[in-house]
Amino acid sequence: MNTPFNFHLTKFSNEAEILRSEVREFLSDALKDIPKETRAETWYGADEDFSKKVGQMGWIGLNWPKEFGGAGRSAMERYVILEEMLTAGAPVGAHWISDRQSGPLIIRYGTEKHQKELLPGILKGESYFCIGMSEPDSGSDLAALRTKAEKKDNIYVVNGTKLWTSGAHRCQYMIACFRTSQEEDRHGGLSQFIVDLSLPGVTIRPIIDLAGRHHFNEVIFEDCEVPADMLIGEEGNGWNQVTAELALERSGPERYLSSYILLQELVNEFSSRNDDEGVTEIGRQMAHLTTLRQMSVSVAGMLDQGANPALEASVVKDLGAVFEQELPNIAHRLMGLEPDANGSDFQRYLAILTQISPSFSLRGGTREILRGIIARGLGLR
Amino acid sequence: MLSETSQILSDTVEKIFSDNVTKQCIINSEKGEWPKELWNEIIENGLNLVLVPEALGGVGGSWFDAGILFKAIGKYQAPIPLAENIVAGHLLGLGGIPLPDDSIVTILDGEFSIKDNKLSGISKRTPFGSSATHGVALINDKSSSKVILLSIPKDSISDDKNLALESRSNIDFMDVEILSSSEILFSSDYILKIGALMRSCQIAGGLEFLLDQSVKYANDRIQFGRPIAKFQAIQQELAVLATHVAASGVAADYASSSMDDGCEDLAIASAKSRVDDAVSIGASIAHQVHGAIGFTYEHGLHFATRRLWSWRAEYGSGSYWAKSIGQKAVASGSKNFWPSITTGKI
Numbered sequence: 001m002n003t004p005f006n007f008h009l010t011k012f013s014n015e016a017e018i019l020r021s022e023v024r025e026f027l028s029d030a031l032k033d034i035p036k037e038t039r040a041e042t043w044y045g046a047d048e049d050f051s052k053k054v055g056q057m058g059w060i061g062l063n064w065p066k067e068f069g070g071a072g073r074s075a076m077e078r079y080v081i082l083e084e085m086l087t088a089g090a091p092v093g094a095h096w097i098s099d100r101q102s103g104p105l106i107i108r109y110g111t112e113k114h115q116k117e118l119l120p121g122i123l124k125g126e127s128y129f130c131i132g133m134s135e136p137d138s139g140s141d142l143a144a145l146r147t148k149a150e151k152k153d154n155i156y157v158v159n160g161t162k163l164w165t166s167g168a169h170r171c172q173y174m175i176a177c178f179r180t181s182q183e184e185d186r187h188g189g190l191s192q193f194i195v196d197l198s199l200p201g202v203t204i205r206p207i208i209d210l211a212g213r214h215h216f217n218e219v220i221f222e223d224c225e226v227p228a229d230m231l232i233g234e235e236g237n238g239w240n241q242v243t244a245e246l247a248l249e250r251s252g253p254e255r256y257l258s259s260y261i262l263l264q265e266l267v268n269e270f271s272s273r274n275d276d277e278g279v280t281e282i283g284r285q286m287a288h289l290t291t292l293r294q295m296s297v298s299v300a301g302m303l304d305q306g307a308n309p310a311l312e313a314s315v316v317k318d319l320g321a322v323f324e325q326e327l328p329n330i331a332h333r334l335m336g337l338e339p340d341a342n343g344s345d346f347q348r349y350l351a352i353l354t355q356i357s358p359s360f361s362l363r364g365g366t367r368e369i370l371r372g373i374i375a376r377g378l379g380l381r
Numbered sequence: 382m383l384s385e386t387s388q389i390l391s392d393t394v395e396k397i398f399s400d401n402v403t404k405q406c407i408i409n410s411e412k413g414e415w416p417k418e419l420w421n422e423i424i425e426n427g428l429n430l431v432l433v434p435e436a437l438g439g440v441g442g443s444w445f446d447a448g449i450l451f452k453a454i455g456k457y458q459a460p461i462p463l464a465e466n467i468v469a470g471h472l473l474g475l476g477g478i479p480l481p482d483d484s485i486v487t488i489l490d491g492e493f494s495i496k497d498n499k500l501s502g503i504s505k506r507t508p509f510g511s512s513a514t515h516g517v518a519l520i521n522d523k524s525s526s527k528v529i530l531l532s533i534p535k536d537s538i539s540d541d542k543n544l545a546l547e548s549r550s551n552i553d554f555m556d557v558e559i560l561s562s563s564e565i566l567f568s569s570d571y572i573l574k575i576g577a578l579m580r581s582c583q584i585a586g587g588l589e590f591l592l593d594q595s596v597k598y599a600n601d602r603i604q605f606g607r608p609i610a611k612f613q614a615i616q617q618e619l620a621v622l623a624t625h626v627a628a629s630g631v632a633a634d635y636a637s638s639s640m641d642d643g644c645e646d647l648a649i650a651s652a653k654s655r656v657d658d659a660v661s662i663g664a665s666i667a668h669q670v671h672g673a674i675g676f677t678y679e680h681g682l683h684f685a686t687r688r689l690w691s692w693r694a695e696y697g698s699g700s701y702w703a704k705s706i707g708q709k710a711v712a713s714g715s716k717n718f719w720p721s722i723t724t725g726k727i
Contacts, residue, residue, distance in 0.1 A: 003589055005627045009634050020723065087719045268715035270707075280700050283707025287654035287699075290647060290722060291632040298631065312627075319624045371620035372613075378596050378623055380610040 004377045005312055009294060010301030016077045023084040026057060031088060036345055039089025040261050040352040043254050044215060046093035046170060048125075054085075054092070055125025060099045068107050068115060069123050075303040083253040083293075087260050094170065098122040101248045102129035102175050106194070109233035109241055114194060118173070131249075132162040132176030132195070132219065133242065139164075140369050142177075143186040143239065147221060149178035149193060154228045156180070156193065158201070158221040166363075168204050168217035172197060177238045190238030194230045201225065211355040243310075249364050251299040251313035256292045256320030258360055259327035259353045263289065265346050266331060278334045285330065288323050292316065311377040318370045321361040328354040383449075386442055390431065391449050397422045398457035407684050410460035411546040415512050420461055420485070429463060430480065432471035437479040439470060447471075448582045448637030452630075455586025455692075458684045460547065462487055462509035464579045469517040471575075476528040476563025487513035487533075489552070490572055493520055499556040500531060506695075510550025511540040515560075519567055529562040543691035545684070574649055576696030578636050581652040584692050585626075585633035587685045588659055591667035592626045594682055595619055598671055615670060622666040625659035632656055639725055646709075647727040650702035657699025660689045 012020075030053055031039070038045040054060055062078040064070020085092050103122045106114050121127025138145040147160025158178060168174065174195045181189035197204065201224030207216040233241045263285050270278045296316050302309040328339075331350055337343070339351035361367040375381055383391065401419040410416055423429055431447050433439020440446075451464050462485060469486035473479065480486065487509050493502035504516065515532050534557060540550045568574070596619060599610035609615050632655040639648035664686045668675050675682040693699060709727045710718055721727045 003592060003623070003626060003630070005623075005630075007627060007631045007634075009631070009638050083723075264715045264718050267710050267718045270711045271714055276704060279707035279711055280704040281707070282710060283650070283703030283705065284654050284658070284699070286647075286706050286710060286722070287632070287651035287703060288658075290651040290725075291628050291635070291655045293722060294635045295628060295631045315624050315627050318620070319628055368617065371617045374620035374623050375616035378592075378619060380596065380599065380616045380619060 004379075005315060006302065006307075006309070007295055007298045007312060008301070010076065010298050012076055012080065012297075013074075016074070016080045019077055020080045020084060023059070023081055024088075026053075027084065027088045027090060031090060034089070034091060036348055037341075037352060038091050040349045041091070041093070041356070042086050042089055042258060042260075043093050043096045044213075044356065045089075045091035046167065047091035048094050048170075050091050051095040051125035051128075053125070054095065055123060060095055060125055061103055061119070061123045064103060064107060064119075064123075068119055075300045076297070079253065079297060079300040083257065086253055086257040087264075089261055093167065094128050095122070095125045096254075097131060097167070098127065098129040100252065101131070101245050102173070104248060105175060105192075105232065105241070105245055108244075109192070110194075111229065111232075113229065114232060118194070121172075127173070128167065128171040129173045129175055130165050130168045130171040130197075132165060132174040134162065134164045136161055136163050140366050142242070143190070145177060145179060145190070147176070147178050149180050149191065149226065151180070151228065155225045156228060156231070158193075158195070158224040158226055160221055162219040162221075163216075164207070165204075165217045165219050166215055168197065168219050169206060169214065174219065175232070177242055180235055180238075183236075187239040189236055190242070191235045192232045192238045192241050193226055194232050195224075195226055196230075199224055199226065209356075209359075211352065244308075246365065247308060247310045247313050248303075250317045250370075251296065251303065251309060253293070253296055255317045255364070256289070256296065256323050259324040259357065260289075261349055262327045262331045262353055265349060266334060269335065269346065281330060281334060285323075285327065292320055292323060296320070311373065314365070314370045314373045314377075317365065318361075318367060318374070321367060325357045325360050328357050384446075386440070387446050387449055390428070390442070390446050391453075393426050394428060394450050394453040397426065397428075398453055398459055402457040402459045404681050404684075407458055407460050407681075413511070416460055419459070423461065423463055429466040430470055432467050432474065433480055434474045437474055437477070439474065439480075444578070444637040444640035445634070448578075448633060451579050451582030451637075452586035452589070452633060455583035455588075455685075455688070456590045458545075458587070458590070458688055462513065464583060465508050468575055468579060469515075472517050472519065472528050473530060473561075475565045475567075476561075478528065478530055478561045478563055481515055481530070481560075484515045485509070485513050486515045486517055486530075488572060488576070489516040489518040490576075491518075493518060493554070495520060495522070495529075495559070496556070498559050498562075500529065500554050500559055501556055502554055504552045504554070506541065506543075506549040507552050508695075509548050510538055510552050511548040516552070519565075519572055520562075521569065525564050526567060527562050527564045528567075530560045531557050532560060533557075543695075545687040545691050547688070547691070573696055574645070575640075577653040577702060578640060578645070578649050580692045580695050581629075581636055581649070581656050582633040584656040584660060584689055585629040587689045587692070588626045588629050588656070588663045590685045591663050591682070591689075592619070592622055594685075595622060595667045595670045598675075602672075609670075618666050618670060622663050622670075625663050629656045629659045629663075642725075644725050647706060647721065647725050650706045653693075653697060653701075654699040654703040654706075657693045660693045664689055
């Protein structure tokens with residue numbers, strides 16, 4: 001046996017490197033007034049003005065085909081924008097999901113009407129999407145979802161609850177997976193819809209996380225009438241569509257850069273100390289970062305070639321979450337400072353990241369689910 | 382995805398090793414026997430010449446090509462100094478010196494002095510010193526720096542071994558005549574750096590073997606009425622092993638490919654540090670999954686794990702290399718930190 005993984009090194013083109021300097025220049029100006037806490041939140045941080053500026057630069061939908069209003073550039077070039085924004089702590093949260101997966105889904109499965117009506121707003125950084133997958137009794141076991149969409153003439157009547165919906169309160173749309181029929185195969189009978197969240201029968205309730213932030217929501221559908229033409233893709237093909245979406249959701253640099261700012265701040269702190277232990281630990285984390293980046297970039301390269309790197313994406317996401325969860329602990333060990341929301345910059349970063357780090361191995365597929373996927377790839381199940 | 386040369390090298394080395402590196406071959410080597418047939422196959426196929434320039438009769442391949450061979454050595458635990466001979470070919474090639482015919486070359490490392498074209502000094506823990514006919518060293522005089530080639534007098538060798546019972550000899554040169562020498566420029570840690578690259582790749586290959594063996598064993602071994610591979614506890618452990626194997630392969634590839642790009646300091650240091658971490662986790666999981674049988678000499682798992690435990694400490698441990706890049710990072714400050722990752726320059 002050889003390993004089932006296909007990681008091949010992929011290099012950035014000169015064009016991508018030119019784009020990198022443009023992004024750095026843009027960010028040095030655009031981030032001037034962004035508070036430190038927001039920077040530590042990276043893609044949990046949302047700022048609509050910032051998203052609009054990114055849209056004006058033409059950096060949303062960068063790798064979408066030109067016929068859909070994208071720039072027709074490569075996934076590798078898009079990767080440059082993402083990693084530069086994340087390491088600079090840009091508040092990309094508002095447009096992040098639409099750019100990463102809702103837009104690509106609409107391009108792949110949407111009707112011409114969906115594309116004409118919805119893509120321009122995404123590209124401008126004005127129209128935001130959330131993902132409606134999890135439910136109260138359907139977390140890792142996605143196929144257990146129960147929210148029903150029953151067809152009546154030219155509408156679907158939706159009843160049920162979506163849970164842990166990130167950013168629903170600031171999004172206009174949800175791409176939701178509902179049950180349209182009961183099938184013997186539990187993966188059957190699922191369908192995806194584009195739901196306008198301003199429709200009657202939609203209630204969005206905040207769920208406050210352990211850090212006191214409003215990020216998650218509970219979205220309740222009560223006899224909500226979704227026009228039948230807002231079904232996206234094929235009725236009953238939801239499972240396959242969602243699975244394809246997950247490869248996009250799991251492969252990006254946001255899966256290992258969430259705590260990056262702490263490593264950069266440690267470099268800063270240890271510049272003025274003579275501390276071999278700290279310096280060695282910093283170097284060790286650099287080695288992890290360098291390697292994860294090469295792995296993640298390799299996945300972007302595979303996307304450019306039209307491959308489906310779902311297995312490799314799971315490997316990167318699992319290792320990435322371990323790395324980004326470990327950094328707050330390392331920062332604690334090396335600095336011995338109390339995480340304090342009102343303390344020094346370092347203490348404030350530490351306060352945020354220590355608290356939000358448990359989510360890194362939950363969101364977008366739990367550690368156990370990812371390892372199950374890897375085990376299947378190894379031929380163990 | 383591989384270039385044509387890379388693919389040919391990969392196929393050739395896999396064929397030679399899978400035919401020749403048997404368990405018995407490794408056991409015999411541990412007892413001090415030189416695997417003559419295996420080595421002859423290597424020489425006949427010119428695999429030792431991968432980094433020798435074409436003008437000197439070599440393959441003129443890339444470091445990435447060499448990396449493929451280094452990884453195969455680890456994957457099969459080939460008990461021969463192929464990596465060292467490839468690197469020797471490179472070092473001599475820098476000075477326009479061909480690899481001597483019918484030679485087994487090793488890389489010397491130590492404090493040497495030269496007088497009247499004769500070398501003195503001790504090369505410590507020289508890899509495969511007990512079988513080597515020749516040695517290559519980089520010498521930094523006050524006035525010049527050069528690569529030299531000399532033959533190794535048998536009576537100068539006092540043999541020692543690493544954990545995997547690979548020869549790591551101390552060689553005491555006393556006025557030994559230099560066969561060839563040529564002035565070249567190199568950084569003072571060049572041998573250490575290339576050594577770290579070579580061992581990082583070997584470790585990546587060895588880890589691949591651990592995963593392969595562990596998956597096979599888990600699928601074969603029945604307990605509680607089913608293969609242990611069917612237990613989630615085992616699946617999760619093996620998935621973790623797989624992630625570290627994947628990371629080590631990428632870290633090693635990035636190191637060798639950065640060497641080709643002439644921008645290798647961060648990549649090589651990262652690779653050695655990364656694979657060292659992977660050995661700690663990987664060897665532990667592989668042995669745990671194998672249970673007691675993997676702890677016996679009879680079973681072959683240890684041919685890989687004992688090598689990994691030695692190799693991770695050779696040519697600078699993971700911590701040594703982590704410290705080296707950590708020092709450079711803090712010296713250039715947090716503003717330059719991210720750019721150093723994207724350019725690979727530190």
